[in-house]
Amino acid sequence: MHFPFKLFKFIFCILLSTNLILCYDPLKRYLHNSAIIDDKLLVFSGYTNVTDYTYELFYLDLSTSFENNKLTWTLIPEGSLPIYTYQSTTVLSLDNSTIFLYGGFMKDKNTLDYDYSNLVYTYDYITSTWSTPKLGGDIIPPRQDIKGVIDNSGKIYIFGGYNATNLTSNTGDLYNDMNVLNTISNTWTTLSISGNLPNRCSRYAANILPNGIVVYIGGLEQVSTDANFTLVDMNKIKLFDTNKLEWSEMDTTGDAIDSRQYFSSVLTPDGYIIIFGGCSYTPGSSDYSSVSPKLAMLDTSKNPFEWSIPSNSEETSPPSIYGHTANLYNDYMIITFGFNLDTQLYSSSSQVYLYNIKSDKWVTTFSPTENKPSLPPPPSTPVYAPKPKKDSKLLVIGLGLSAVFLISCISITIFVVRRIRQTSDDEVKQTSDNNDLIQVSHKVE
Numbered sequence: 001m002h003f004p005f006k007l008f009k010f011i012f013c014i015l016l017s018t019n020l021i022l023c024y025d026p027l028k029r030y031l032h033n034s035a036i037i038d039d040k041l042l043v044f045s046g047y048t049n050v051t052d053y054t055y056e057l058f059y060l061d062l063s064t065s066f067e068n069n070k071l072t073w074t075l076i077p078e079g080s081l082p083i084y085t086y087q088s089t090t091v092l093s094l095d096n097s098t099i100f101l102y103g104g105f106m107k108d109k110n111t112l113d114y115d116y117s118n119l120v121y122t123y124d125y126i127t128s129t130w131s132t133p134k135l136g137g138d139i140i141p142p143r144q145d146i147k148g149v150i151d152n153s154g155k156i157y158i159f160g161g162y163n164a165t166n167l168t169s170n171t172g173d174l175y176n177d178m179n180v181l182n183t184i185s186n187t188w189t190t191l192s193i194s195g196n197l198p199n200r201c202s203r204y205a206a207n208i209l210p211n212g213i214v215v216y217i218g219g220l221e222q223v224s225t226d227a228n229f230t231l232v233d234m235n236k237i238k239l240f241d242t243n244k245l246e247w248s249e250m251d252t253t254g255d256a257i258d259s260r261q262y263f264s265s266v267l268t269p270d271g272y273i274i275i276f277g278g279c280s281y282t283p284g285s286s287d288y289s290s291v292s293p294k295l296a297m298l299d300t301s302k303n304p305f306e307w308s309i310p311s312n313s314e315e316t317s318p319p320s321i322y323g324h325t326a327n328l329y330n331d332y333m334i335i336t337f338g339f340n341l342d343t344q345l346y347s348s349s350s351q352v353y354l355y356n357i358k359s360d361k362w363v364t365t366f367s368p369t370e371n372k373p374s375l376p377p378p379p380s381t382p383v384y385a386p387k388p389k390k391d392s393k394l395l396v397i398g399l400g401l402s403a404v405f406l407i408s409c410i411s412i413t414i415f416v417v418r419r420i421r422q423t424s425d426d427e428v429k430q431t432s433d434n435n436d437l438i439q440v441s442h443k444v445e
Ligand SMILES: *[C@@H]1O[C@H](CO)[C@@H](O)[C@H](O)[C@H]1NC(C)=O
Pocket: 036, 094, 095, 096
């Protein structure tokens, strides 16, 4: 019984190794970035378990339905990042054509040395290329653990953050300055504001309201220069008015929400900021623990803002995770990757979590909006990039043929595995999961 299984596994892996685009299995990660352009949820960068570094750019297709634990990721081979970065921030340009990537711990891909010679990289979605824009204006320091937002005139606001000054011991300082990147004129400006300055802060959540007010929630702060970093009270919201360039603070009302860092937030069209996940922080300790509730929403249409915990949100909730990302697409908040505090393992790469903001429930099926025209059935081979390259026809034919082989092989493998399962339980445990097989093929690479 051992021989046929090994043979099939071998064929399976050979086929998969010619299908890295079609059957792309991304590395698990956290502290990464994501953005939605053109019905594609793009994911890149972050800190991974296997090598510590990753440069691939890949996406989840949101134009078709899927189950949240049976995903097909697609690699964009030309979209590889020019550097390694984690704990950085990304913001989409106003016309949705360009991703602006700023900061984080940045490393040269060849030498693995820290490299802060360029703090901003841009990804052009149409041509699938990264570049380093020429930026004028003020000199901006490197920062980590920040979150940028863009206003409707194309200015990206980056508040404070962490600057590691000793990269060996990972010690550094928090800041409370406001750095603005004008994406139209390509210039940096450090705003000079003296009144009402908030505490120095990092690892917060940030969302800009339609009226131009940026809402900063949670994270870590330093109440005085020599003080330890401490968690921000979730009821003390920092507000930055991008029209008047003024800071203020607001005391929220409503349900009690644990302080947290490394959590996510999305702003819904009806003015709720939905936060999810994150972890606690204790000075002098690297142990992070889970926070409660996992999900909460802040109603920004009330004055003062009001916290509430949706009654159904604990049901079929994802585990406690931090360092994930959240993106809003129609009625879905989509949570990708992160670190699972319940298992102390990286979140599975074959799973996303879906929260329906209309029904206020965690769901397992994603379907594109009903009001869209129904599309013809998708071709058997996904088109992996907006602009096909010269040799892409051959590649597509190759992929098509391999796909046929692959499907036959999967069927045969499933058949064989079922036969084996009847006789040998132990062997099957390791192999019955397709994902394990895909990972094996990566190691073969
Ligand atoms: C950018 O994308 C968002 C949705 O993701 C959409 O609402 C908006 O209209 C788009 N903007 C442009 C200029 O295409």
